[in-house]
Amino acid sequence: xxxxxxxxxxxxxxxxxxxxxxxxxxxxxxxxxxxxxxxxxxxxxxxxxxxxxxxxxxxxxxxxxxxxxxxxxxxxxxxxxxxxxxxxxxxxxxxxxxxxxxxxxxxxxxxxxxxxxxxxxxxxxxxxxxxxxxxxxxxxxxxxxxxxxxxxxxxxxxxxxxxxxxxxxxxxxxxxxxxxxxxxxxxxxxxxxxxxxxxxxxxxxxxxxxxxxxxxxxxxxxxxxxxxxxxxxxxxxxxxxxxxxxxxxxxxxxxxxxxxxxxxxxxxxxxxxxxxxxxxxxxxxxxxxxxxxxxxxxxxxxxxxxxxxxxxxxxxxxxxxxxxxxxxxxxxxxxxxxxxxxxxxxxxxxxxxxxxxxxxxxxxxxxxxxxxxxxxxxxxxxxxxxxxxxxxxxxxxxxx
Amino acid sequence: xxxxxxxxxxxxxxxxxxxxxxxxxxxxxxxxxxxxxxxxxxxxxxxxxxxxxxxxxxxxxxxxxxxxxxxxxxxxxxxxxxxxxxxxxxxxxxxxxxxxxxxxxxxxxxxxxxxxxxxxxxxxxxxxxxxxxxxxxxxxxxxxxxxxxxxxxxxxxxxxxxxxxxxxxxxxxxxxxxxxxxxxxxxxxxxxxxxxxxxxxxxxxxxxxxxxxxxxxxxxxxxxxxxxxxxxxxxxxxxxxxxxxxxxxxxxxxxxxxxxxxxxxxxxxxxxxxxxxxxxxxxxxxxxxxxxxxxxxxxxxxxxxxxxxxxxxxxxxxxxxxxxxxxxxxxxxxxxxxxxxxxxxxxxxxxxxxxxxxxxxxxxxxxxxxxxxxxxxxxxxxxxxxxxxxxxxxxxxxxxxxxxxxxxxxxxxxxxxxxxxxxxxxxxxxxxxxxxxxxxxxxxxxxxxxxxxxxxx
Numbered sequence: 001x002x003x004x005x006x007x008x009x010x011x012x013x014x015x016x017x018x019x020x021x022x023x024x025x026x027x028x029x030x031x032x033x034x035x036x037x038x039x040x041x042x043x044x045x046x047x048x049x050x051x052x053x054x055x056x057x058x059x060x061x062x063x064x065x066x067x068x069x070x071x072x073x074x075x076x077x078x079x080x081x082x083x084x085x086x087x088x089x090x091x092x093x094x095x096x097x098x099x100x101x102x103x104x105x106x107x108x109x110x111x112x113x114x115x116x117x118x119x120x121x122x123x124x125x126x127x128x129x130x131x132x133x134x135x136x137x138x139x140x141x142x143x144x145x146x147x148x149x150x151x152x153x154x155x156x157x158x159x160x161x162x163x164x165x166x167x168x169x170x171x172x173x174x175x176x177x178x179x180x181x182x183x184x185x186x187x188x189x190x191x192x193x194x195x196x197x198x199x200x201x202x203x204x205x206x207x208x209x210x211x212x213x214x215x216x217x218x219x220x221x222x223x224x225x226x227x228x229x230x231x232x233x234x235x236x237x238x239x240x241x242x243x244x245x246x247x248x249x250x251x252x253x254x255x256x257x258x259x260x261x262x263x264x265x266x267x268x269x270x271x272x273x274x275x276x277x278x279x280x281x282x283x284x285x286x287x288x289x290x291x292x293x294x295x296x297x298x299x300x301x302x303x304x305x306x307x308x309x310x311x312x313x314x315x316x317x318x319x320x321x322x323x324x325x326x327x328x329x330x331x332x333x334x335x336x337x338x339x340x341x342x343x344x345x346x347x348x349x350x351x352x353x354x355x356x357x358x359x360x361x362x363x364x365x366x367x368x369x370x371x372x373x374x375x376x377x378x379x380x381x382x383x384x385x386x387x388x389x390x391x392x393x394x395x396x397x398x399x400x
Numbered sequence: 401x402x403x404x405x406x407x408x409x410x411x412x413x414x415x416x417x418x419x420x421x422x423x424x425x426x427x428x429x430x431x432x433x434x435x436x437x438x439x440x441x442x443x444x445x446x447x448x449x450x451x452x453x454x455x456x457x458x459x460x461x462x463x464x465x466x467x468x469x470x471x472x473x474x475x476x477x478x479x480x481x482x483x484x485x486x487x488x489x490x491x492x493x494x495x496x497x498x499x500x501x502x503x504x505x506x507x508x509x510x511x512x513x514x515x516x517x518x519x520x521x522x523x524x525x526x527x528x529x530x531x532x533x534x535x536x537x538x539x540x541x542x543x544x545x546x547x548x549x550x551x552x553x554x555x556x557x558x559x560x561x562x563x564x565x566x567x568x569x570x571x572x573x574x575x576x577x578x579x580x581x582x583x584x585x586x587x588x589x590x591x592x593x594x595x596x597x598x599x600x601x602x603x604x605x606x607x608x609x610x611x612x613x614x615x616x617x618x619x620x621x622x623x624x625x626x627x628x629x630x631x632x633x634x635x636x637x638x639x640x641x642x643x644x645x646x647x648x649x650x651x652x653x654x655x656x657x658x659x660x661x662x663x664x665x666x667x668x669x670x671x672x673x674x675x676x677x678x679x680x681x682x683x684x685x686x687x688x689x690x691x692x693x694x695x696x697x698x699x700x701x702x703x704x705x706x707x708x709x710x711x712x713x714x715x716x717x718x719x720x721x722x723x724x725x726x727x728x729x730x731x732x733x734x735x736x737x738x739x740x741x742x743x744x745x746x747x748x749x750x751x752x753x754x755x756x757x758x759x760x761x762x763x764x765x766x767x768x769x770x771x772x773x774x775x776x777x778x779x780x781x782x783x784x785x786x787x788x789x790x791x792x793x794x795x796x797x798x799x800x801x802x803x804x805x806x807x808x809x810x811x812x813x814x815x816x817x818x819x820x821x822x823x824x825x826x827x828x829x830x831x832x833x834x835x836x837x838x839x840x841x842x843x844x845x846x847x848x849x850x851x852x853x854x855x856x857x
Contacts, residue, residue, distance in 0.1 A: 151611065151641055153516035159849065268520060270517075270549065315525070
């Protein structure tokens with residue numbers, strides 16, 4: 001279907017089903033139970049899952065296929081956000097022009113940075129992109145304050161022109177009248193599920209982005225990019241110039257990042273300079289490696305994993321811990337709380353770091369490799385060979 | 401590589417899928433966040449959840465930790481636990497220690513990281529996941545403005561924590577947002593006469609300014625106020641909020657011809673820049689035949705503690721000080737009650753950040769109680785134009801036109817010989833509220849619009 005082979009079609013269908021039923025899958029615990037703490041099915045986080053999924057898919061097109069490790073990808077996300085908020089300020093709150101412009105701006109910006117950075121490869125390329133991203137961050141943070149509103153963050157004011165904002169249209173981002181914030185809460189017994197309009201818009205965009213990534217992975221162009229990753233020198237000796245291919249991959253990946261930035265601004269119409277900082281760029285590298293670089297679904301899983309930790313683990317404070325261990329005698333309770341304390345709340349980075357180390361050491365192919373190993377174990381008797389092209393790509397090392 | 405095969409089954413399947421996708425929006429025709437009650441997160445059970453969004457990491461982490469302590473204390477007092485603190489002295493008797501409108505107060509916390517993005521994400525999760533009906537806290541104006549905008553859109557009340565920029569209740573004011581803390585303009589107005597008395601009217605000032613909304617308005621205000629005295633402004637240098645070493649900014653000051661250094665910095669920034677300035681010998685230096693002076697317009701006990709003995713003799717302004725009732729008398733009643741219950745629980749006196757957050761929580765609870773509803777519009781109406789007393793600042797007005805509190809401003813100086821680590825500043829005077837009151841359309845505040853209150857329905 002849709003020009004995909006059976007396996008890829010199934011992958012797409014699975015992703016589609018997962019995104020469609022995410023509000024239910026992510027809220028497995030009744031709203032009033034003590035485990036509700038671990039529910040992730042509220043609109044803000046679900047939107048973040050898919051938006052960062054898109055961001056990571058785009059990053060993976062560059063890193064997973066060509067092996068070029070960009071350390072400044074957050075810059076494209078940032079300019080995408082700024083472009084989108086400016087559309088809200090000038091045109092009106094419809095998200096469509098905002099998203100379109102954010103993709104275009106992401107592409108132009110990527111073309112500019114890519115054209116210069118791609119003159120080098122390996123660590124030099126990484127450093128160049130990092131430098132550009134930090135420059136963009138510094139510009140957005142202070143020098144370009146009239147355009148970016150500096151540290152306060154760019155937002156929409158009632159005094160903004162909004163030339164195409166009709167009088168009856170909603171005062172927050174909307175998709176032809178459908179407010180991004182609109183949420184229908186379904187209550188079933190003790191459970192409650194949030195069906196959010198913005199999330200489903202993001203999810204639809206994610207599916208399109210994912211489908212395009214599959215097609216790209218399976219195309220001759222994707223094969224070319226893999227050739228760049230496995231041995232760029234040999235490619236040069238055969239008389240092929242790799243630069244146009246890598247630049248195209250860089251721009252495509254910049255467009256994905258711009259799209260993610262535009263969606264982020266569409267869900268919450270504020271663009272802050274922090275989303276361009278190097279930590280944000282590092283985060284998408286983590287997502288991709290954690291999920292499995294060079295695989296299709298890996299980056300999406302990695303994005304979900306990290307965002308879950310950031311939003312759920314960081315909210316477990318001492319009060320919650322005492323609640324959990326309250327049934328134990330006081331002494332043991334306090335010891336346990338003291339032991340667990342550094343790993344939750346403010347310390348969620350620590351837990352994430354440990355998990356990241358474990359994944360990199362024991363599952364170099366990321367969460368996808370973990371899944372494949374389990375799959376192999378389960379289907380061993382049938383003698384099926386899991387993996388294929390994906391696992392192959394995951395095993396490849398980045399270009400020198 | 402694409403094989404186009406149009407089959408009957410394929411067309412049917414695609415058609416069904418498309419139909420499903422197109423039908424999805426009809427799900428959303430009902431009321432959005434409001435659950436049959438007309439406003440966002442209406443508390444349905446026996447409890448009500450408040451969201452406390454404070455910086456737990458970053459340059460303002462100290463303030464955030466103290467704010468959190470104050471919030472915990474306020475919740476205790478609202479639920480009738482502890483000694484009641486300022487509830488005993490508060491001019492309104494609506495609150496009786498049985499929660500708010502009979503509902504027990506619970507709270508969730510979040511980390512703003514002093515970043516607009518992170519603060520909004522954390523506030524959104526408190527509103528969407530935990531059902532918070534009010535958001536409070538924060539120690540940066542950039543964050544306050546961002547979160548205030550979010551609360552306006554989501555339809556919950558925002559009770560600003562420590563935010564001192566003119567913009568919070570000026571250019572960026574919102575109908576759902578309220579600020580108890582004073583602002584940069586008030587600081588400048590209160591400090592100008594004191595500065596004139598201390599240093600005369602012929603001075604040349606050099607400004608170092610934190611590069612964000614608070615720094616800009618603080619610098620603008622103090623420059624306007626000092627220039628009205630006859631001071632000259634030599635230079636204004638913007639420094640990044642994330643900076644930790646200010647040596648390169650301090651070095652040019654001595655040769656600039658200036659004889660006063662104004663540090664428009666707060667929190668960790670100010671501690672570092674002041675320490676650098678003292679290391680460079682600015683305190684002992686002379687320029688233009690006068691002793692060199694350092695001024696810190698916005699002061700706090702926490703900063704004084706961080707800066708140690710460097711703070712001695714340096715003037716600044718505060719929203720409140722824990723010694724004010726003892727030193728300036730009964731007008732500031734409530735202070736001692738609060739300091740006592742805070743001290744009993746935590747072992748040291750509260751900072752002004754803690755005080756403003758405590759006061760905001762009490763004021764919100766009181767407004768809900770008086771309005772008889774958690775509906776943000778009813779609460780806003782109860783707060784607008786509300787006059788109260790007994791929360792440590794003397795008689796105070798919540799002005800309706802910009803949701804800013806008007807009360808006395810405390811001008812302080814670093815003590816030369818502090819007796820202990822909590823008694824680092826001495827109160828110079830309390831400038832009466834009338835002297836710092838301004839027109840809502842004053843040029844430093846103009847350009848904003850409260851808009852309509854938004855209940856989120």
